[in-house]
Amino acid sequence: MRVQVLIRPKAGILDPQGQTVERALPALGFEGVTGVHVGRLIELDAEDPSRVPEMCEALLANPLIEDYEIVEEGAPDAPRSPS
Amino acid sequence: MRFGILRFPGSCDERDALHAASLVGEAEILWHQERDLRGVDAVIVPGGFSYGDHLRAGAIARFSPVMAAVEAFAREGGPVLGICNGFQVLCEAGLLPGALLPNLSLRFVCRQVEVEVVSTDCAWTRGCTGGERLSVPAKHQTGRYYAPDAVLEELRANDQVVLAYAPGHNFNGSAGDVAGVANAAGNVLGLMPHPEHAVDALTGSTDGLKLLSSVVPVAAASR
Known part of the structure; x- marks a missing residue:
């Protein structure tokens, strides 16, 4: 099963990376953007997707400072052949 | 009194820690694949990097074989000091x-900082005076201490906030100016500044020795 894990800084924790992006956008003419946060995306093929929450708690995220969301995508990723 | 200094792939301050510890006792390096601590009296988890810190600082190192031994040692009351990356590892490990x-600032900062000894009820600050200032270097990009407000309050009430950045020295934005925290029992301390780099007047300060020598009578008493 192809699984995406979306990891976000927990609400209420200062996110200087998001703030920096938010401040940069108006300088490029993109007005009216607020609430910018920068997180991480982890994609994986898991034989047993029911174990992904456990993986998140133990390693993929730090639950004290990060929230995670698990999105099951369906068929595993096609093996990557050298191009 | 013998110190064990852990070495992970990517550690870079373990030699300074070895030198610093050897000024107050004997010291040896413990490789991350070791499963026992060879009877050392205190453990230092040094700074630098560990396994590249590719996911989050300290996240992989906590699963190394030697950390299982350190966890058991800490839970039995053995003195453990985590410096910089070592502090990150001890937090990730739940110690x-x-x-x-x-x-x-999102920047790597390297500068001398002053920290205040808030609590001397800790194996590593017992030889200090409450309120005294220590001058030690700090050098990191990921050192902003965070704990939820309720946890921070509890830490303060239990004297677990052991070191605080002096006014004007909290350059990384740490919550409550926290520079170093201990576990509830007071045998495990983590801090971002580097006491092992402050052991010779030639480099500006010998205040780091105060933390290392604090643990000597503690270790002697627990034998």
């Missing part, structure tokens, strides 16, 4: 409360 986030 210390809280977490370290990127500096508010």
